[in-house]
Amino acid sequence: MCKFIKHLIMKLIATETKEITVDASEIQEQINNLSKKIDNLQSTSNSDLESFENILDTLHDKIQQVEKKYSESNSVDQMGRMGPVGTGASYKFEFILEKDENGFSDDSWEEIIKKGQEIQYAYWKAAEDKYNKIYSLFRGWNGSAMSPVIKIMCEEPEYHFKDTKRLPGRFCLSSSRRWSSVLRFYGDGTKVLRDIIPYGTATNAPIGLYVEGKTKVQTSKGEMLMKPFEQTIEDVIICAHNGTVPIYLSTDQDRFCIRNAKILQHQGALIGIKHGPSLNQNNYPFSAIQINEGSNVYLADPRFENLQMEGPHTNKRPQAAMLLSGNNIIISNLNLYGWMQGPYMHGGQNRLINGLTQHWGNTHDGRMYCPRDEIVSYTVCYKDNTKDSDCFSGIAGNFKQWYLPKRSKVPSKGGWHNSGELLL
Numbered sequence: 001m002c003k004f005i006k007h008l009i010m011k012l013i014a015t016e017t018k019e020i021t022v023d024a025s026e027i028q029e030q031i032n033n034l035s036k037k038i039d040n041l042q043s044t045s046n047s048d049l050e051s052f053e054n055i056l057d058t059l060h061d062k063i064q065q066v067e068k069k070y071s072e073s074n075s076v077d078q079m080g081r082m083g084p085v086g087t088g089a090s091y092k093f094e095f096i097l098e099k100d101e102n103g104f105s106d107d108s109w110e111e112i113i114k115k116g117q118e119i120q121y122a123y124w125k126a127a128e129d130k131y132n133k134i135y136s137l138f139r140g141w142n143g144s145a146m147s148p149v150i151k152i153m154c155e156e157p158e159y160h161f162k163d164t165k166r167l168p169g170r171f172c173l174s175s176s177r178r179w180s181s182v183l184r185f186y187g188d189g190t191k192v193l194r195d196i197i198p199y200g201t202a203t204n205a206p207i208g209l210y211v212e213g214k215t216k217v218q219t220s221k222g223e224m225l226m227k228p229f230e231q232t233i234e235d236v237i238i239c240a241h242n243g244t245v246p247i248y249l250s251t252d253q254d255r256f257c258i259r260n261a262k263i264l265q266h267q268g269a270l271i272g273i274k275h276g277p278s279l280n281q282n283n284y285p286f287s288a289i290q291i292n293e294g295s296n297v298y299l300a301d302p303r304f305e306n307l308q309m310e311g312p313h314t315n316k317r318p319q320a321a322m323l324l325s326g327n328n329i330i331i332s333n334l335n336l337y338g339w340m341q342g343p344y345m346h347g348g349q350n351r352l353i354n355g356l357t358q359h360w361g362n363t364h365d366g367r368m369y370c371p372r373d374e375i376v377s378y379t380v381c382y383k384d385n386t387k388d389s390d391c392f393s394g395i396a397g398n399f400k401q402w403y404l405p406k407r408s409k410v411p412s413k414g415g416w417h418n419s420g421e422l423l424l
Contacts, residue, residue: 093119094151097159105159106189109152113168114287116150117226120170121219123147124226138294140214140225144169147226154181154236162189166210166286168217172232173209178260182237185209187244191285195245195269199276199297200346200424201318205245205269208238213251213278214295215288225291233258240268249275249302249324251295259305265312266338270319272309275299275326298348299326304334311338313363315370318416320344320379331356336377338363340370341415344379346406346424349386353378357396375399376415381406381423 095116098108127146128139147170154175161183167173175181187206195203213228231253238261240246246263249256263272277297278290302324309321321339322331325347336342336358345351360375362368377395379402382388387405395401400414404423413419 091151093148094153096153096155099156099159103158103160104162106161106163106165106191109161109165110286112150112152113166113171116171117168117217117224118219118221120147120150120226121217121221121224124224125222140227143224144227144229149230149232154183156181159183161185161208162187163191164189164193164207164210166212166288167231167233168212168215168288169226169228170230172230172234173236174232175235178235179237179262180235182239183208184239184241185244185246186241188242193248193279193285195248195274195276195279197277197279200274200323200344201271203245203269203271203274205243205271207248207279208240208244208246209233209248210279211247211249211253211256212288212290213253214291216291217288226288228253229255231256233261235260237262237264239264242267243269245269245271245274247273248279249273249299250278250290251292252298252300253302254300255302256299257303257305258307259303261306262308262310264310266310268312270312270314270316271323272311272320272339273304273322273324275322275324297325299324299329301328302326302330304329304331304343306333308335309337309339311336311340313338313367313369315340315374317418320416324348326351328352330354338369340374341376342378344416344424346379346381349382349389351380351390353380353392353395355394358399360397360399373400373412374414377401379404379415379423 095112097105097112099105100107124143124147128143131142149170149172151172151174154173157180159181164187185208187208193207193210195205195207211228211231215226217224217226228251233247238246246265246268247258265272275297278292281290281292284290304322311321312319319339320341320343321336322343324343324345327348327350329345329348329351331343331353333355334342336356339358342356342358343353356377358375358377360372375397377397377399378392380390381404382390383406390403392401392403402410404410407422409420409422410417
């Protein structure tokens with residue numbers, strides 16, 4: 001009988017972290033009092049328990065009423081939180097990244113994008129129809145802004161990718177906790193984008209994560225033009241193999257954010273995060289069409305927050321932890337290790353670096369990979385009409401800090417440049 005009471009108590013405990021309107025306190029009090037009486041009865045062998053069994057039956061009926069009321073009031077919300085059947089989803093707009101029998105996640109990633117964009121379309125279409133009647137904007141603007149953010153959730157300690165993985169507009173890559181998942185990019189699959197465009201420099205390297213620009217997407221219900229809004233990378237470790245560029249930002253992301261992430265690049269390319277034109281414009285190997293009309297290679301309001309970036313530990317040039325251009329770029333709390341050149345911002349205005357620390361010293365095998373006076377914490381270029389719109393504070397390490405006119409010559413050998421070369 002005590003086991004039955006414990007079962008009743010367990011059934012009263014909510015399995016969701018959410019507020020409900022059901023008050024079971026009266027039933028709980030009755031169960032507690034009944035439990036005390038049963039404890040007293042255990043010492044009396046001749047006691048009649050029939051009356052208590054009747055009480056238990058009554059309590060059981062009451063609990064069923066509570067469960068029915070809770071089920072009716074939350075059935076729609078529960079279905080939404082579970083997400084589409086068979087996707088490994090825990091929430092309506094969240095999908096768990098899976099692995100195949102060999103530990104690779106390329107197929108799961110693409111399946112999540114397909115299902116996520118099917119979900120987005122209904123919201124996209126409704127917003128386009130509604131808000132363009134009130135105030136008409138460029139096609140796709142209202143729909144993209146009102147589409148849900150689809151989260152690709154990493155739960156495994158390690159994921160492997162042969163192909164380039166793309167991050168569409170209104171998608172977020174995340175994990176269940178800080179640095180709980182390592183994403184390893186090998187760049188040796190059949191759908192690999194390569195940085196062959198000499199924008200800044202052509203690294204000729206495979207791309208790990210490709211953050212998409214504006215794309216045209218065909219869903220089962222119709223076509224949507226998705227803008228590159230609010231793409232986010234957070235709480236993961238990105239590891240580049242075989243000379244891979246970890247992250248490539250295509251054209252003009254709006255409010256892109258990477259935060260609380262770690263990038264390991266000892267086997268990667270000479271640029272950690274590169275911002276440039278769209279790649280494979282005419283032979284894009286994914287289920288979308290890249291649209292360049294009305295796009296610029298210019299970031300708007302991006303955030304680079306709480307990052308640790310471990311570089312290639314070489315003195316090869318040109319190299320940079322980041323290569324960026326845009327307005328209102330915020331770099332906050334950046335920890336650099338193994339880079340001769342920190343962020344290189346070759347265009348834009350209102351750029352902010354608030355907190356940057358750079359380490360120079362021996363590698364794990366005792367090598368000194370470059371002279372100390374070749375380390376540059378940041379290189380930021382300005383024009384006459386953008387000078388002094390930028391701000392830099394909290395730069396540790398006492399290395400070179402270059403804030404120079406665009407297309408001027410560098411004063412000495414350091415970071416990206418050899419002595420006398422023109423700035424980008």
